[in-house]
Amino acid sequence: MRPLRGSPADTDSRQFLTSQTFAISAFATPFTRWLIDPADSTRARATAGPSVDREHIAELREAADSARLWDSRFGGANRKSTSLTEYLYGRVAPLLRGSYSEAVGRDLFRVTAEMARPAGWTAFDAGRHNIAQRHFIQALRLARAGGDADLGAYILTTMAMQSLMRGFTSEAIDMAQGAYQRGNTLDPRVAGFAKLIEARSHARAGDERATSACITQSERLAACGADSEGPAWIGFFGQQRIITDATEAFRDLGNHRAAFAWNAIGPMPSDAFARSRSVRLSVLASAHAQNGDLAQSLHLGRESLNLFTRLGSLRGMEYPRVYGRSPEPWRRDPQVVTCLSDVRKATRSLTVA
Numbered sequence: 001m002r003p004l005r006g007s008p009a010d011t012d013s014r015q016f017l018t019s020q021t022f023a024i025s026a027f028a029t030p031f032t033r034w035l036i037d038p039a040d041s042t043r044a045r046a047t048a049g050p051s052v053d054r055e056h057i058a059e060l061r062e063a064a065d066s067a068r069l070w071d072s073r074f075g076g077a078n079r080k081s082t083s084l085t086e087y088l089y090g091r092v093a094p095l096l097r098g099s100y101s102e103a104v105g106r107d108l109f110r111v112t113a114e115m116a117r118p119a120g121w122t123a124f125d126a127g128r129h130n131i132a133q134r135h136f137i138q139a140l141r142l143a144r145a146g147g148d149a150d151l152g153a154y155i156l157t158t159m160a161m162q163s164l165m166r167g168f169t170s171e172a173i174d175m176a177q178g179a180y181q182r183g184n185t186l187d188p189r190v191a192g193f194a195k196l197i198e199a200r201s202h203a204r205a206g207d208e209r210a211t212s213a214c215i216t217q218s219e220r221l222a223a224c225g226a227d228s229e230g231p232a233w234i235g236f237f238g239q240q241r242i243i244t245d246a247t248e249a250f251r252d253l254g255n256h257r258a259a260f261a262w263n264a265i266g267p268m269p270s271d272a273f274a275r276s277r278s279v280r281l282s283v284l285a286s287a288h289a290q291n292g293d294l295a296q297s298l299h300l301g302r303e304s305l306n307l308f309t310r311l312g313s314l315r316g317m318e319y320p321r322v323y324g325r326s327p328e329p330w331r332r333d334p335q336v337v338t339c340l341s342d343v344r345k346a347t348r349s350l351t352v353a
Helices: 024-036 054-074 079-096 102-125 129-145 149-165 169-180 188-204 208-224 239-252 256-263 271-290 294-311 318-323 334-352
Strands: none
Touching (some): 024 149, 024 169, 079 102, 102 129, 102 149, 129 149, 149 169, 149 188, 169 188, 208 239, 239 256, 239 271, 256 271, 271 294, 294 318
């Protein structure tokens, strides 16, 4: 059976990479299609290409799990993370053009979507925003082809995060709300993560009431899914992640007291989530500056900068740069001057790398 024109089975290496810059409008069509129908039926496929079986699926599953864990710990600007793109178009794309049964095809699309999402996230982490956007669009398309609405909602929430961090706040709110739209049928943690990113988007928009309401919903959903055996890729979402994002949300709102209160609820993320740890340190550094405590602000800001530099996360360097605006009242203080100079040097170094 020939694949439908434009289906995921037609994917080749060129579709995973593009020279286009990030454009929020590129998310409009895949977002709308997902809202209309988040899950397609999967057809069997018979071609002259490779015959895909369960061993292939197991191999791809292991690669997807490894990529996800590596990214959480070490960031996206390292060789192992960036090699995921090469694996996708060198190893996976030929399998998408191969032969498979309906059941194997469904799993093939799903696991490829699972890999395309972290490939997009690591590209975004390394500052390659155009490549990241293309990966996310392809991942959402593959999740639909695999009939996996949960995975599609998770990918759509990731797209909302990219949009938010690129400055498109209202679009990020729309996408997060769209991901949550099927909340009653989603894994509670998937729906909870969508609400958490919506909360962060409302915070950037300055809406504290909406931020608080979304965080409350996110907590409730996390509690509902705490004891369930959901997909491995949403295993990161729980109270610790909510604490980190809520701390950032209230920092963005200028409410340092609420930021401190959220941070006090739970411990700092472990080394397994080094990027989240770096984020929370930077956010707390800004909150202490808002509170007038320069010494603690500089201490945490430098600790965060050292972690982000080690991770090689160009996206992560946005946090030290945002923090750099916090000690404005002390801009002539020699310690502040040195700290901000170090932020600029680290950013330049990572950009060149």
